[in-house]
Amino acid sequence: MSWAYPRSVSAEAKPDAPDSGAASAETGTAPRRQPRRRAALGSLLLVGGLLAVAVAVGIVVLTGGLNYGVAGLTDPGDLTRYGIMAVRVGSDLSAAVCIGSLLLAAFLVPPQKSGTLDVDGYAGLRTAGTAAWVWFLFAIASVFFTAADGAGKPVTDVFDPVVLVNYVEALEQPKGWLLTAVVALLLALGCRLVLSWGWTVVLFFLSVGGLLPIAATGHSASGGAHDVATNSLLFHLVGAALWVGGLIALLAHARRRGDHLPLAASRFSTTALVCWIVLGVSGVVNALVRVAPEQLLTTDYGLVVLAKIVAIAVLGVFGHQHRKRSVRELAEGVGGGTLVRLAAVEVLVMFVTFGLATALSRTPPPREIAAQPSTVELLIGYDLDTALTPLGVFTEWRFDLVYGTAAIVLAVLYLAGVRRLRRRGDVWPVGRTVAWLSGCAMLLLATSSGLGRYSPAMFSIHMITHMTLNMLVPILLVLGGAVTLALRALPPAGRGRPPGPREWVLALVHSPIARVLTNPVVALVVFVGSFYVLYYSGLFDVALDQHWAHLAMNAHFLLAGYVFFWPIIGIDPAPRQLPPLGKLGLLLASVPFHAFFGVILMNMQTVIGEGFYRSLDLPWVDGLLDDQRVGGGIAWASGELPVLIVMIALLVQWTRSDEREAKRRDRREEATGDAELAAYNAMLKQLAQRDGSRD
Known part of the structure; x- marks a missing residue:
């Protein structure tokens, strides 16, 4: 299952290697290269195309x-x-x-x-x-x-x-x-x-x-x-x-x-x-x-x-x-x-x-x-008749077929895996299930509720969706440990059998792409750098009137957040393991960049995507610059809750790690009869006797 680029192909792997024109006397198999069969298939494709x-x-x-x-x-x-x-x-x-x-x-x-x-x-x-x-x-x-x-x-x-x-x-x-x-x-x-x-x-x-x-x-x-x-x-x-x-x-x-x-x-x-x-x-x-x-x-x-x-x-x-x-x-x-x-x-x-x-x-x-x-329907796909209210977040739904479906499918697959474990008597922590389902629920809420409906039309609402997809949803998903669940629920292929879904998951986790993306420097640059590149380079202005660009932005927000938080608090073993202080340092390194991004937005005198937002001409948006400043405040303040969740998760993981280490030490001492402690005391006694003889 290697991802490495091979320098050459063995004769066994080359279909162009010569094969006999008749069946093998030893295996009884038919010849592998059959021009007539290929010609018949080509004729079928040609006839079908016509x-x-x-x-x-x-x-x-x-x-x-x-x-x-x-x-x-x-x-x-x-x-x-x-x-x-x-x-x-x-x-x-x-x-x-x-x-x-x-x-x-x-x-x-x-x-x-x-x-x-x-x-x-x-x-x-x-x-x-x-x-x-x-x-x-x-x-x-x-x-x-x-x-x-x-x-x-x-x-x-x-x-x-x-x-x-x-x-x-x-x-x-x-x-x-x-x-x-x-x-x-x-x-x-x-x-x-x-x-x-x-x-x-x-x-x-x-x-x-x-x-x-x-x-x-x-x-x-x-x-x-x-x-x-x-x-x-x-x-x-x-x-x-x-x-x-x-x-x-x-x-x-x-x-x-x-x-x-x-x-x-x-x-x-x-x-x-x-x-x-x-x-x-x-x-x-x-x-x-x-x-x-x-x-x-x-x-x-x-x-x-x-x-x-x-x-x-x-x-x-x-x-x-x-x-x-x-x-x-x-x-x-x-x-x-x-x-x-x-x-x-x-x-x-x-x-x-x-x-x-x-x-x-x-x-x-x-x-x-x-x-x-209408102009609004032509630009975003549907009309918006009234301003978004707090109640409207939960009542003004427009189901997102891509991310709404993904949220439901991910939740169903996860529950199917948990069910399979429980059927065979294995235990799966309830907290992980709650975290994963909460992440799926937040993904559904951010893309299909009133937030998702108004996000293409208002910068402030877009920023709420951005921060939810980039920070909150990935944190909850990495705490769910979906890869670990898949590896435990999916059956192994077995010795001598073709690799299956479990082996594919392992290959993905250990692939060069995963190793590069979870590199601390790469993950940090992608996570915080994308804020500045997207909004301050003009890309956001170009993407506003393209539906595919909104899909791509949401995918980027989710992926960038996932590969950043995975090595920090992820339940699944990451391709690159960080020490506890490295995890904390990586998290704290992102905080000032995130806060500075929000401060810049709040102090800007020009409107990002002004042409698009003015063409919408929504009557309840009092001022585009004011709405942008609200979005900047959301970007500045929204980092507090995710950072708090990550800090709590880190403290809990460190505490449990210490408890597991203490339990392993206790079991080792029970098995060896405190042999390590006795050996240590004997060493101290021997050193004391040596010092005494020198005196």
């Missing part, structure tokens, strides 16, 4: 497609209108293959004991690299097509570099595709360089991150309720990519007659079930934002939504049943052919679903055509 494009174009033609006049745009011509759908399907499918292949290499098949990828993992890595190059090309093509489509010009008009740069600077979606192309290029290069399991995991999460720019700048990121639409689309894209890409990777693995096929099929079956639930829920939420229930049967957009819902439902039931059967047959040593045949049918149905999704992205929702959202 089918998805045909479905998308057919639906757009039958329904009238994107009425550019209704949308207030100029018709860019047939090549742009239909070409943009083709490149979108190509980008989606290549992204899914890349993500699914990395999923296979990282989690579905085990690496070698040294941490280097095995033959099957390396084959998945090479497939991901090829798919990443295709993804890169389609993303670059999408930059041209989306720029032309947004400007209402034929795509041939944007081949001029000067014209293209102007359109990219003016439009958000071409910027998103450009960022996606950068991620795909990094993946393509990384897949050629990386050979270890740990860095394959890094590439996997980078590939998932490559989906975010399009979700943040696409169809759902504009108009009213774009916060809910964007968040639901994030879940939808990730779920679809893991499901479709994982199935294609599993199908390729089965056609290669790869090792550990029952294990890979079993793990993917669990992943696919979760993805199906995520797809269904997020798809319904995203659709309801754009179309009213009564419009599902009366509008073209509603009919396409219904068709997509039916396709996902059929896929879920059919896929679950055939994977359940295949996993059972594979465990018995048969059924590989059944898995390949049924999975191929499922892939084709999935491609039809991709076509439906692409058609939806080119069809204007009824609510966007009929409604004219």
